[in-house]
Amino acid sequence: MDQPKWGHLKKLHEVLKSVEEALTYGVTENYQYPNFVDVQLHSYNGQDVCFMGNAHESYDATISFRNREYFIPAWFVTILPDCVKPVYNTAHVNVQTSIMVKEHNPGSFGQEEPLVLDCHWKNEHIEKFERSGPPRGxxxxxxxxxxxxxxxxxxxxxxxxxxxxxxxxxxxxxxxxxxxxxxxxxxxxxxxxxxxxxxxxxxxxxxxxxxxxxxxxxxxxxxxLAHSGAYxxxxxxxxxxxxxxxxxxxxxxxxxxxxxxxxxxxLLGETTKLFDVSGLSDGHRRRTELLSTSEQFIWYKTNFKTPLIPDLLVVDLKGMGKGHAWVNGYSIGRFWSSYKTECDDTSSCDYRGAYGADKGATNCAESTQRCHTPTSTTSQFPGPREPPGPTTSILSSSTTPPPSRPPSPLIIDVEDTVRPA
Missing domain, CATH: 2.60.120.260 (Galactose-binding domain-like)
Incomplete structure (x- = not known):
């Protein structure tokens, strides 16, 4: 979960849902102020909802509305569900920030997770033309x-x-x-x-x-694939x-x-369902230390004990290329860890003004994503005195370098903080 962005947008969604009727059925009035400042009033069944906006890139404004004064910073929108008290500001972030912390899995019932997980791999078979005809499939x-x-x-x-x-x-x-x-x-x-x-x-x-x-x-x-826009x-x-x-x-x-x-x-591995828990059998896989650095299209498999901490589980794929990840046969999506952000994060970030690809950039030249999975996909506890079964992670990677280490589980530790805009 990308915090604080997710929480900030969640709060916006909640505020808009709370004034939905006024926005969709109400009468709208607009009040214009100098320097691109305006107030939009929506009235319905005795409820007044106000949106105050400042579209200027550098001018901070103070306006008077209904005998009250409001300070509206540049490039800023505030929502007042009762046209009196602001409850949401686009540039003020007051939600938790998620911090990813790598922790050793303590195991359960006296079982300790090894520091280095046992990982196996298998080539994706790539067929070519033969005299007898085209490839199978x-x-x-x-x-x-x-x-x-x-x-x-x-x-x-x-x-x-x-x-x-x-x-x-x-x-x-x-x-x-x-x-x-x-x-x-x-x-x-x-x-x-x-x-x-x-x-x-x-x-x-x-x-x-x-x-x-x-x-x-x-x-x-x-x-x-593209899923929005004209045609x-x-x-x-x-x-x-x-x-x-x-x-x-x-x-x-x-x-x-x-x-x-x-x-x-x-891929042939998709057809034969190598992503299932039993997909990479012992007779058709090799240990990670035997992996050639020139290999492409590799299937990886590793097992780890289900963590006792009931939090979101993270599969760290920072050393991988591009591919697809499964946990216990459930797809948790594609990954492209080798795709690095190309940006400049040396300059200070100013949220004001039109957005651009390099605006407020952070973690430049770092991997753009990691794979997350809810613990509902991991092995569950069969009983109060029995340990959970092993959780199986299957990865298909079509681009290497190969992983610098086998994929390992991480736990997200969430801290409640306030990050100013």
């Missing part, structure tokens, strides 16, 4: 590149393109997807992802291929062009976009 073969949403039907983040050719030197991939992975002859070559939300980008990679027939495999990956369903997603280019001047020597491509949706 492929759904269609076309002579053009299709939109990813049409092919996957939102059943997976991953869409594979497989194509055999020879003597590629420099490969250019034009895509509207979020991430593209390139493999040649069943060997991973490189990955590129969109920067700063610019999902339409070009990836060029130098590939030295063997003489004769070569196998080219592309994976286009998404991290969610959001028409936003293109996925690879739209594949070309061989001259390494010296960048001219296109051959366009592979209209060659034959085989499409395959999703």
């Amino acid at each position: 492929s759904i269609l073969t076309t002579n053009k590149l299709l939109d990813q949403k049409v092919v996957t039907n939102d059943t997976s983040d991953y869409l594979w393109f497989d194509h055999p050719k020879s003597e590629l030197v420099t490969l250019r991939v034009n895509t509207d997807g979020h991430v593209v992975h390139v493999s040649a002859n069943n060997k991973f070559m490189g990955t590129q992802y969109a920067q700063n939300g610019q999902y339409s980008f070009t990836y060029e990679i130098r590939i030295n291929l063997r003489k004769g027939k070569n196998y080219l495999t592309l994976c286009s990956s998404t991290v969610g 959001f369903g028409n936003v293109p997603v996925g690879i739209k062009g594949v070309q061989i280019v001259n390494g010296s001047d960048g001219t296109v020597t051959r366009d592979l976009s209209t060659n034959q491509w085989v499409y395959k949706v999703g």
